[in-house]
Amino acid sequence: MQWKEALEQYRIYLKLERNLSENTISNYIRDIRKLKTMFPDLAPTKITSKQVREFNYENxxxxxxxxxxxxxxxxxxFYEFMIEEEWIEINPTTLISAPKIGTNIPDTLSTKEIDKIIxxxxxxxxxxxxxxxIIELLYGCGLRVSELTEIKISDLFFDEDFxxxxxxxNKQRLVPIASYTQKVINIYKDQVRVHQKIxxxxxxxxxxxxRGGKLTRVMIFTIxxxxxxxxxxxxxxxxxxxxxxxATHLLENGADLRSIQLMLGHESITTTEIYMHIDKKFLRENIEKFHPRK
Structure with a gap:
């Protein structure tokens, strides 16, 4: 089994069985090619834990x-996939540990700061x-920037408030949208966008x-x-x-973690828990408000 065939089969697996986007698949393949580049004379089936450790060290x-x-x-x-396909019997990555990643808590905007930006x-x-x-939709529905650039008019179900x-x-979810956010979007859609050449x-x-084309991620960052x-x-x-x-404002105002998880589109609630940033004042207020021995 040579690299070209192995990577092509892995690409098909990621697309058909794991249903990943083309962008995610390309990122996976690009990272695996780094291993191939480091050991160009070895077939993927000949890579051992020794080579993976060397690769990890250089990275x-x-x-x-x-x-x-x-x-x-x-x-x-990639090597778990090769095990499943029975191309190899021993996974060379099994005993390789990933470096520990510290939890980076991103900045959070207050409602006053969001109002100032608007x-x-x-x-x-x-x-x-x-x-x-754009800004009201990012904040009003908690979208990823890649999700925002792909939003279509046919995705707006304002009669149902979703x-x-x-x-x-490519996983779809329905996210509730407030009437105020709907109003702002309708103003743009019905009074501005209709006059644009598309x-x-x-x-x-x-x-x-x-130019009447789709906005890019970079343009959203610039805005x-x-x-x-x-x-x-x-x-x-x-x-x-x-x-x-x-997400943080919803949690601080009493929304449950499971609902926030569904709205954000997180597969695991653990991701949502890490995502949350609650200051000590909020935690203290909850203890004082809800604990029986307050």
Whole structure:
């Protein structure tokens, strides 16, 4: 079994059996090719734990801890697949441990800070209403930036107060949307977007660029950065900050973790627990409010 065939079969497995997106699959394959590059004369079936350890050691010199862990995870998945296909009998990655990743708690915006960012948008400018709708949707529904760029008009079920979101691995979920967020989106959609020249293949995409095409992730980051600076907020803010703030504010106001998990599209509630950032004041207030021996 040579690298080309093994990687192609693995690609098919990731697509058909694990239902991963093309972007995720490409990332997996790219990381595995790093191992191939380091040992070009060895077939994938001839790689031993010795080579994996050497590979892991070299990665430690070049990559941050989180990247090291991601790369090793991909290698482990690849060899687990080879075991299942009975191409090898011993998994060379079994005893290889990933580096420990510290929990990085991202910045959270307060509701006042979010209001300041929204207030910094000039609604009379060319893309003012669009940009307000983008930020309100990021915060109002807790979307990933990749999910936001793919939102389509046909995904809006405002009569039922839901939107359809296509998340990681092309998995769909329904997320409730507040009437205020609906109103902001409708203003952009019905009063601004309708006057724009739209490329036919993007006719159903909600958010469009100057050329009538789909907005990119980079453009969303640029939009966020612009208004954060205008609002005078010094925190390290990205589109993901609004998702984190969405979840944190729901939790602080009494939403249960399971509901938040479903809205965020997390497969494991453990991910949601790590995702949450609750300050000590909030924890203390909950003890004082709900514990029988307060």
């Amino acid at each position: 430690g010199k070049k990559y941050a801890v989180r990247s090291q862990a991601r790369i090793l995870s991909g290698i482990k998945s 207030a910094a948008i000039d609604l009379s400018a060319a893309h003012g209403e669009r940009n307000r709708a 939107i359809r979101v296509v998340g990681k691995g 490329q036919p293949k993007f006719s159903d995409h909600l958010f469009l660029n100057n 966020i950065k612009k208004y954060v600076e205008l609002a005078g907020i010094k925190k390290n803010i990205s589109p993901h900050t609004f998702r984190h703030s969405f």
